[in-house]
Amino acid sequence: MYEYNLILAMNIFILSVADYIFSTQRIYKEAKRRGHNVKIVNHLKCSIKLTNGTAEIIYEGRNISNDADVIIPRIGTSATKHGAEVVKQFELNGVYSTASASGVLIAQNKAQTLQIVNQQKIPIPNTVFSVNPENIEEQIALLGGAPIIIKLQEGTHGSGVILAESKKSAKSIIDTMYSTHTRILLQEFIQESNGEDIRAFVVGDKVVSAMKRKGVEDDFRSNIHQGGSGSKVKLTPEEETMAINAANYLGLTVAGVDLIRSDRGSLLIEVNSTPGLQGIEAYTKDNIAKEIVKFLDNTCLHQDLKTK
Incomplete structure (x- = not known):
């Protein structure tokens, strides 16, 4: 088993809407414990200024574009688009990110x-998505009939997931979703x-x-x-x-x-793209926050000294 003694500390920004969130705190404390300079940055309070081929990320009244060696995005569904834009600007400025801006958007x-x-x-479950209210029965049939799973395309934490046990209930739910322009997908039910x-x-x-x-x-x-x-x-x-x-x-x-x-x-x-740590660390007893920081130690081009 090897551990790494850092010669140079990294400047790490954790992009998070609040510093009290469990996962944010866990990563913050592990990074500090391993000798890094860590700052929690609320991406919703970041402004991006573009001028004559240059770009600045303004946070709390100052340009932080070049202050970080690495960012760890913790972008939730309520802030996906602006959060991804902030991540993208850090990427364009040459800052390493544990999640690409496109990855944040796609995963949501x-x-x-x-x-x-x-x-x-x-391999994935058989899946259908459409916005056509005129062939709902055909969409259900493409999955082999009811029961089927109906999911909001941008739901999280298990919310926006419905089991329709009959064709009648499936048609009713899907028709309602389409009428309100709610984006959904349909999946086979894996009993x-x-x-x-x-x-x-x-x-x-x-x-x-x-x-x-x-x-x-x-x-x-x-x-x-x-x-x-x-x-x-x-x-x-x-x-x-x-x-x-x-x-x-x-x-x-x-x-x-x-x-x-x-x-x-x-x-x-x-x-x-922003998996929580609280449940999985509690049930498995694995120190995932430490694994994230150790990965960054090995990845971000700082001179590390290996010792047994």
């Missing part, structure tokens, strides 16, 4: 995420998953932790935020490869990749 859209991973031959899924936490080129999530009784959703529970789980080599490749295809070096196990093998259902 379930349909685009599935388009990309499907193109790369990563054998039994209300369970797996969150694989990817850092760089490895899975540093994995947790099985189980929904509460009578709820097909397995998300911890919906009252589910978790336990440490060992992934198969195929599942590890799926998770790592999915994160890489989206331009994310830190990602939560969600899988379900089915009769035809494991299937990818979602990729999260």
Whole structure:
């Protein structure tokens, strides 16, 4: 086992709307513990100024464009677009980011995420998305009929996920969504998953932790935020490869990749560019925040001294 004694500390910005958020605090404390200079920057309070081929990121009255060696974006759904623009400007200024701006945007859209991973031959549940209210029965039939899962394309934490158990209820829900211009996708219901899924936490080129999530009784959703529970789980080599490749295809070096196990093998259902640490660290006892900072130690071109 090798540890790294830093000769040069990095200037790390954590982009987060609040410093009290559990995951933000965990990464902050681990980075400080390893000797780095760390600042929590609220990306919603950043302004970008473009002038004559130059660009500035203004925060609390000063230009911080060149103050960071690395940024760790923690961009939630309420701030995706502006957050991605701030990330993009840091990238254009040559600052290393653990999530690309495009990766942040794509991961917040379930349909685009599935388009990309499907193109790369990563197995996913059969999926349909449309905005056409005139052929709803055909859309349901494309998935083999009810029951089906109806998801908001930009939902999170298990919200905006509905199980339609009959064709009649599916048609009613889908028609309502289309009439309100709500963007959704339809997926086959994997009954054998039994209300369970797996969150694989990817850092760089490895899975540093994995947790099985189980929904509460009578709820097909397995998300911890919906009252589910978790336990440490060992992934198969195929599942590890799926998770790592999915994160890489989206331009994310830190990602939560969600899988379900089915009769035809494991299937990818979602990729999260801002995966939370609280549930998975509690259930697995893995120090994921430390793994993120160690990855940055090895990646960001500072002179490290290896000692056994």
